[in-house]
Amino acid sequence: xxxxxxxxxxxxxxxxxxxxAARRAEVEGWLASQPAEAERLGAYLEQKQALxxxxxxxxxxxxPEGLAALASPPPAAVVERPPxxxxxxxxxxxxxxxxxxxxxxxxxxxxxxxxxPSAESLAKSPLSLPRRAAVAHAVFSPDVRRxxxxxxxxxxxxxxxxxxxxxxxxxxxxxxxxxFELIGGRLLPGNSGPVAQFMYQDATGQRLTLYxxxxxxxxxxxxxxxxxxxxxxxxxxIDGKFxxxxxxxxxxxKLAQIATAVYDQLDRK
Amino acid sequence: xxxxxxxxxxxxxxxxxRAMLGDRAAADDLVQDTLERAWSRLFQWRPGSxxxxxxxxxxxxxxxxxxxxxxxxxxxxGDDDLELPTRPTQTDALELRDIESALNHLPDEQxxxxxxxxxxxxxxxxxxxxxxxPVGTVMSRLSRGRERLRLIMNGDTANARLRVVR
Numbered sequence: 001x002x003x004x005x006x007x008x009x010x011x012x013x014x015x016x017x018x019x020x021a022a023r024r025a026e027v028e029g030w031l032a033s034q035p036a037e038a039e040r041l042g043a044y045l046e047q048k049q050a051l052x053x054x055x056x057x058x059x060x061x062x063x064p065e066g067l068a069a070l071a072s073p074p075p076a077a078v079v080e081r082p083p084x085x086x087x088x089x090x091x092x093x094x095x096x097x098x099x100x101x102x103x104x105x106x107x108x109x110x111x112x113x114x115x116x117p118s119a120e121s122l123a124k125s126p127l128s129l130p131r132r133a134a135v136a137h138a139v140f141s142p143d144v145r146r147x148x149x150x151x152x153x154x155x156x157x158x159x160x161x162x163x164x165x166x167x168x169x170x171x172x173x174x175x176x177x178x179x180f181e182l183i184g185g186r187l188l189p190g191n192s193g194p195v196a197q198f199m200y201q202d203a204t205g206q207r208l209t210l211y212x213x214x215x216x217x218x219x220x221x222x223x224x225x226x227x228x229x230x231x232x233x234x235x236x237x238i239d240g241k242f243x244x245x246x247x248x249x250x251x252x253x254k255l256a257q258i259a260t261a262v263y264d265q266l267d268r269k
Numbered sequence: 270x271x272x273x274x275x276x277x278x279x280x281x282x283x284x285x286x287r288a289m290l291g292d293r294a295a296a297d298d299l300v301q302d303t304l305e306r307a308w309s310r311l312f313q314w315r316p317g318s319x320x321x322x323x324x325x326x327x328x329x330x331x332x333x334x335x336x337x338x339x340x341x342x343x344x345x346x347g348d349d350d351l352e353l354p355t356r357p358t359q360t361d362a363l364e365l366r367d368i369e370s371a372l373n374h375l376p377d378e379q380x381x382x383x384x385x386x387x388x389x390x391x392x393x394x395x396x397x398x399x400x401x402x403p404v405g406t407v408m409s410r411l412s413r414g415r416e417r418l419r420l421i422m423n424g425d426t427a428n429a430r431l432r433v434v435r
Contacts, residue, residue: 043419047383052387055284070305071273073311
């Protein structure tokens with residue numbers, strides 16, 4: 001019988017009972033004549049056993065609450081989306097916006113050669129406003145105890161503070177006629193500077209946030225656009241250096257109505 | 270992904286993390302981070318594939334990230350650490366603790382393979398997939414890890430020390 005030479009990998013696999021029966025027999029035949037190797041492998045078997053005895057009790061320890069809770073999905077808003085969304089996850093508006101921007105970017109690129117970023121990166125940048133707004137909404141709106149930094153009771157202070165930090169006058173629109181009352185606001189980091197977030201709530205506890213950034217110096221004005229990030233619907237538009245995004249987990253029609261009211265009020269300021 | 274399937278894997282993740290890190294709180298933190306990342310990367314999970322291997326892979330990657338992060342103290346394998354105290358008596362409990370301290374003297378990459386084999390009883394191929402390394406590397410780490418552990422347990426620090434160089 002011409003057995004293959006016994007390798008170190010064979011010996012390790014022997015310890016782990018990972019050899020086919022025939023090979024196992026060959027290795028054991030070889031070990032019978034190699035007492036030093038047999039002893040070494042014996043020590044490895046003991047190690048395995050000792051490690052199991054040492055750590056197996058962890059299996060029976062009661063799970064800490066935090067870990068047991070994580071057997072279920074955390075709130076949906078926190079779940080990341082695939083980096084490259086599938087076609088069906090893109091709303092028509094987003095595709096249209098992307099095509100338009102790609103066209104504009106293409107023309108600009110053709111005219112300016114390599115002085116500006118690629119059409120692809122131009123097409124991506126407007127998506128970052130609704131995404132950032134939706135994430136800020138998802139993070140702060142479920143917060144029961146501290147949804148805002150400064151509450152609406154001190155609206156004057158809130159307005160003065162956010163205006164000062166943003167370096168321009170910002171004022172929360174009044175949405176009482178639509179059933180939403182201001183509960184306050186907070187300051188957040190944006191792409192290149194501070195961003196304000198105003199939060200509203202209706203009688204049922206449904207929350208709505210208006211995200212106001214002032215770092216859109218390079219963007220053209222835009223009409224309303226709609227984006228959906230997980231559970232959060234977002235209407236957003238760009239007005240000069242201001243970028244606005246209205247986010248809530250309410251249906252698109254209702255949100256559009258509120259977005260229109262916000263737009264009208266801001267336009268009249 | 271089924272919550273019950275995940276729940277069933279948590280004790281195993283904890284056992285492995287405890288063996289890797291030694292410290293209970295740090296180990297549970299790692300398990301928590303692993304589960305959070307798993308839920309946030311759910312789109313990478315292919316239904317029907319091996320849930321355990323996927324979760325262990327996430328934990329491995331998190332740990333690699335942690336170790337790469339500068340400023341985080343990692344276990345040093347100085348020569349002094351390998352001077353093992355001698356005892357007049359040996360009981361089973363002491364032997365267990367002995368292997369625990371010996372285990373801590375292995376480089377992470379060897380300890381990891383050793384524990385996946387010993388505790389998880391994973392196949393070499395599954396370990397290779399989980400850690401993202403070739404099977405040959407799994408075998409050589411296993412072989413070196415076991416041998417070093419044996420030498421340390423025998424108090425043969427001279428030879429164990431010779432092999433400290435990776």
